[in-house]
Amino acid sequence: MKQAYRILTNFVMPLLIISALIFANELGVGAAEPGTIAGNVKVLGAINSANVVVYLESVGDDNFDAPSEHAIMDQKNKEYIPHVLPIVKGTTVDFVNSDDGIFHNVHAYREDKSTIFNVAMPFAGTKYSRKFDNEGEVLVLCDKHQEMRAYIVVLPNPYFAKTNKYGDFVIKNVPPGKYTLKTWHENRQPESQEIVVEPGKITKVNLILKEKKHRDQKRASITERPRFHKPSFLNFIQ
Numbered sequence: 111m112k113q114a115y116r117i118l119t120n121f122v123m124p125l126l127i128i129s130a131l132i133f134a135n136e137l138g139v140g141a142a143e144p145g146t147i148a149g150n151v152k153v154l155g156a157i158n159s160a161n162v163v164v165y166l167e168s169v170g171d172d173n174f175d176a177p178s179e180h181a182i183m184d185q186k187n188k189e190y191i192p193h194v195l196p197i198v199k200g201t202t203v204d205f206v207n208s209d210d211g212i213f214h215n216v217h218a219y220r221e222d223k224s225t226i227f228n229v230a231m232p233f234a235g236t237k238y239s240r241k242f243d244n245e246g247e248v249l250v251l252c253d254k255h256q257e258m259r260a261y262i263v264v265l266p267n268p269y270f271a272k273t274n275k276y277g278d279f280v281i282k283n284v285p286p287g288k289y290t291l292k293t294w295h296e297n298r299q300p301e302s303q304e305i306v307v308e309p310g311k312i313t314k315v316n317l318i319l320k321e322k323k324h325r326d327q328k329r330a331s332i333t334e335r336p337r338f339h340k341p342s343f344l345n346f347i348q
């Protein structure tokens with residue numbers, strides 16, 4: 111009897127506890143509660159502090175499924191809406207023409223000014239879907255209307271936010287850990303900050319994006335309108 115008890119306490123019980131822990135881990139029980147990153151980015155010298163993309167440079171191995179839901183880039187009143195569209199890599203964007211009787215196109219460029227694609231959007235209701243797998247900034251123009259300009263910012267993970275006009279942003283459900291938080295803005299140098307996210311807590315971040323200086327000219331030239339437009343529409347270039 112004594113020996114049976116010893117087997118139970120020394121062998122069976124620990125085994126049961128270990129199996130229970132493995133099971134709990136698989137269920138996500140005991141996984142650290144996520145945290146929140148909230149703060150403000152001031153864009154000095156700009157009309158307002160909107161359209162700053164705030165994101166985490168890397169989270170784990172950055173291996174995240176893209177959302178099945180498509181993002182939308184609308185062409186309305188000769189404007190791209192939204193002006194800045196942050197997405198996680200692998201997301202499909204639906205480009206839509208909502209302008210009755212206006213012939214638009216969507217001309218998308220890589221950061222090196224080479225064309226990613228150039229498609230005609232001849233009438234209201236035209237839709238073109240495109241998946242973005244490569245991280246980085248995509249400049250979106252319309253060859254017909256100089257004022258039409260937008261940016262798609264393709265990010266490594268889903269932990270990002272876009273500032274409102276006051277510069278406020280919130281990134282929710284962030285796994286606890288140490289990260290490098292970075293900014294993207296269409297004509298400001300990126301800023302970065304090392305941060306720590308703790309379970310169930312809010313990490314506060316305040317950043318300032320300074321005005322462009324002459325040494326920022328290189329960056330400015332990237333966002334200039336490229337001058338080598340292909341004149342023909344309806345050509346789908348990979």
Ligand SMILES: [Cu+2]
Nearest residue numbers: 214252254255
């Ligand atoms: Cu247009």
